[in-house]
Amino acid sequence: MNILKRKSMALTLIIPIIATGLSTSFVFAEEKDATIISNQGILRNLANFQGEVIETLPIGTQVMVKETTQDWYQVQLQGGNTSGWIYKDILIKNEETTNTFKKGTITANILNVRSIPSTDGSIVTKLSNGSDVTILDTKDQWYQIQLANGTKGFVHSDFVTSIPSYPKAKVLKDYSSLREKPNSNSPLVMGLNTADVIYIKGYDNGWYHVVTKDFIEGFIKSEVVTLHIDMTNPVSRSGSRTATLTGIKSVTEKYLGKPYQYGASGPNAFDCSGFTSYILSTYYKDYLRQKQINLPRSSRDQANVGTRINRNQLQTGDLVFFNNGTSRIQHVGIYIGDNQFIHSASGRNSGIIISSLSESYYDRGYHTATRL
Structure with missing residues (x-):
């Protein structure tokens, strides 16, 4: 899931042009505030997992984003000279942008991605239910999409549901409270249960500011949430190296x-x-x-x-x-x-x-x- 700047309009959340996968070599300079949203905020000297650990930043740390390349952000600690690279899924940008894309998730069991917005188009690839995609454009009843690996194509909009464009996470505990404000005494918005999917919009002193898949917004304690970290080299339970x-x-x-x-x-x-x-x-x-x-x-x-x-x-x-x-x-x-x-x-x-x-x-x- 990409870590991106967001802007909310009605029931559609939108994401910036720096989305991971839009280019395998997309690099540019910027200076925007961002927040570490993981307990594992590892700052490295290179933009890969083999980079040496410079520092481990606690959750809630504010940083400045200097540059983006593939799945990594080059950041600098505010008020200091320390800088390094942070992986995309453990950081969220605080400011909005006018460069936007929508996000969606596939609802069909198997969905053909076609070369043109028509059933006459050749099949580029196939997507399974639950796959997340970036929506680049809309043509009639078709979405032009792009996958994380850079593949582009067209899918029919009937089989794509809009989702919040924030870092993905899951709830760890039944009867977890989503509240209006980051306070245990704040009014209850709704209850969430184990494995419910949520999207992290921000962090405030032990609370995640989140949006549900139905675009309901609120605050939940960070201790009952786990980030969905989409690692470049994931581990399998069979023992492959992470x-x-x-x-x-x-x-x-x-x-x-x-x-x-x-x-x-x-x-x-x-x-x-x-x-x-x-x-x-x-x-x-x-x-x-x-x-x-x-x-x-x-x-x-x-x-x-x-x-x-x-x-x-x-x-x-x-x-x-x-x-x-x-x-x-x-x-x-x-x-x-x-x-x-x-x-x-x-x-x-x-x-x-x-x-x-x-x-x-x-x-x-x-x-x-x-x-x-």
């Missing part, structure tokens, strides 16, 4: 030297599973929600989450587990590449440290690894 966790090395290195403390879960002290739990639930909360992962607190239980992988398959972001010569898992860390992992160690070299899997102690004690 680009989202490739920057975890930079994130975790900020805690090097923090002391070990049994039972501690940060941010100033950690035990081993407290460290992995804190990092993933703090910086990758939306990712875990999207994958429907409820990460347990103990190392033994964490080993039962995700997909088991072989030692020679390790990639950055995998969890590595050790039994220390016993029959039970007693330790966990986060693999950061180059045969190294970061963890909260006890004993002589206690605290958050980076160790090699080749060290005799960890080589002997290595038990398994999982990929979330």
Whole structure:
């Protein structure tokens, strides 16, 4: 789903020309205020998931958008010199624009996309029910549309329903309240339930300003909402690598030297599973929600989450587990590449440290690894 500037007119929400997919090389300069809407506001030095993590911005952070290219925004922190690249689905622009496109979702089970606005046109591609499209133009009863991959074509308007042109999200909890204002005492607009689709229009101190698929507007607590993050390299539950966790090395290195403390879960002290739990639930909360992962607190239980992988398959972001010569898992860390992992160690070299899997102690004690 594209992160874009919006303007509302009647029951049609419209989006700007910078929509992702309109050009695979569309780049231009601009300066507009925007808001981080994810708990995982990772700022990178490159416009891709392999870029080094510069900083992780908390939800609600205001930034200036300097440039747009494909699925990424180059932003600068307001009042500072720090700048970098933010992925499209974790940022929303605050200001309106006069350059507009509409959004729609396909309602037919299978819909032919044709080369011209007629059933005589050749079939360019086919779309399934629920597919989101950008509407470029209207010709008679046909919409000219464009897909995220840049493909253009025509579909009949009878099989397309207008949808809000804001970042897509889902509700996590039944009986969640949509209120008139960002306040628990504000009048109730309506109730929402688990998996209801909403569209995020803004953020205000713990509340999302949202629009429902029926264009009903209100505020809902951000803690009961998960963003729909359409990653360029998505993860499958079979264990393929996600680009989202490739920057975890930079994130975790900020805690090097923090002391070990049994039972501690940060941010100033950690035990081993407290460290992995804190990092993933703090910086990758939306990712875990999207994958429907409820990460347990103990190392033994964490080993039962995700997909088991072989030692020679390790990639950055995998969890590595050790039994220390016993029959039970007693330790966990986060693999950061180059045969190294970061963890909260006890004993002589206690605290958050980076160790090699080749060290005799960890080589002997290595038990398994999982990929979330």
